[in-house]
Amino acid sequence: MMTGMSDSPQTPPGGADRTPPGDLGWQLGMVLRGYQSRFEAAVEGVPSGIRGFQILSTVVHRDPPNQQALGSHLAIDRTVLTYLLDSLVEAGAVERVPAPTDRRARKIEATEHGRVLLAQHEERVAAAEADLLSGLDDSEARTVASLIGRLAMDVHRAQPGTSPCEAMDHLP
Template sequence: MNRSGRAEPTTGLPEMDWAAGGIETELGWALPLVLQEFTRLGTDAVADVPGGPRGYQVLVAITTEETSSQLALARRLGVDKTQMTYVVDALEAGGYVERRPAPTDRRVRQVLPTAAGRELLARARLSLRDAEGVLMGHLSEDEQTSVRHLLARVALAAGATAPGADPAFQHPLAAPERSRRNPPSSIPSTTPQ
């Protein structure tokens, strides 16, 4: 039983012999498989968001981080600035974001969520959490939380050392210091329930 009183998931998976050093013990083997399945499930989960997974990431960033320019947002998410324009155009056409001139430099456009964008994000987040539950359903709630936390730490460390300063590379930039806003209460946390 876990802390919520529910039975722990049964895996149905064979026990791994970590000492044998088989292919399943290799991170380079596991990550692409997990990414492939997450991409399939996650893309379906956020299908209602214009721009799909990138549109979802834009909504998360603009609702949970300090306001920034479209160019800074593209760099933060590791998206080509031309592609970012298309994603923001699609979100704006749906009424989910708006562009406003920055108060300090009217040539710079900030991307801000609308009420409809916040509502769409809340629905998409719930759908994505369900998809993550399918992907990690063989893990306990505590294990799922640990996977999320550990992967976030690895991603932040990798982003900090990625060649993001070189414009020739399109790596997302680790910037946890930008997450200064508390998420609105209508957006569920990333911790599985």
Template sequence: MSGPRGGDTPTDPINDDLGWMLGVLFRAHLRGAEHTLGDLPGGPRGYQVLVAADREPARNQGAIAEELGIDRTVLTYLIDDLERVGLVLRRPDPADRRSRLVTLTEAGRQTAGQRRETLRHVEDHLLSALSTEEAGTLRALLRRTACAAQTLDPVTDLCEVVEAATDHHTRARRRPAPRSGTARRPAPQ
């Protein structure tokens, strides 16, 4: 059976469902990430905090929480755990003494680098069905899409977006189907 564009992929609505595709890839990535990062405080989330803190200039907890989509309270506990094992430090922000900047220790920088390399092997395995060029293109497209989605998040009212799409679909179904031609009535006799 051939796909809609003449390829060898069978035509099946699930194969074209973005949610299904992203879900399969997400679950596979999560399994690999858990295996690779599970011993870090916070697991994959703790790793994301390390990567987010590995930037110049250093950023405060609020900025990191917003970027990663982590509740500030949860992030505080993650940073506490990472600080306890010597991977991050909190230091007062010279521009705002009430704010704390999160920075990596040397051990944190080494750990982040080692884990980044190991996780890259997991990701390369996950993308092994693609050529190097295709994998690079996919990463670039996902990065662009994720950055665009990040600017929309939090969507002011996701319910409104869903309702608008549902209303549009419902109205389209209620409209009478256009006639393909004018039906002729039988001539009166």
């Protein structure tokens, strides 16, 4: 028995709210793994899965001016983006049209079918995200989402070419 010590083996030095250096990586990895499995299930049926959903969502909600800007925003290599777009075009979810500012460039636009597909899967993704956060009350869930959003933007500003898809692809 350890007497005279304020911290037990279960309580990290510095108190109950402190975790040892390195635990954040494990915690983020576990949350990411939980998110990825729910996200994959939620976007089942979208051509190219998670990446296809992210492309369709970006096209609808952010309206990038051309294919290059779309790839840059999602940090997807242009060769890979071409294959992903081919699958979405073949499924009738998006179409390539000449960009209004540069006829040599292509703008990616969602079709009506693509907008319906996105709306259906956004509902499923929202339910998956709610399921992931179900162990928190509403206020905590909003706080976690806000803090993660701020951290993500800090990382994005510091490393603008970093691909979130790559991080998910390389989970152990």
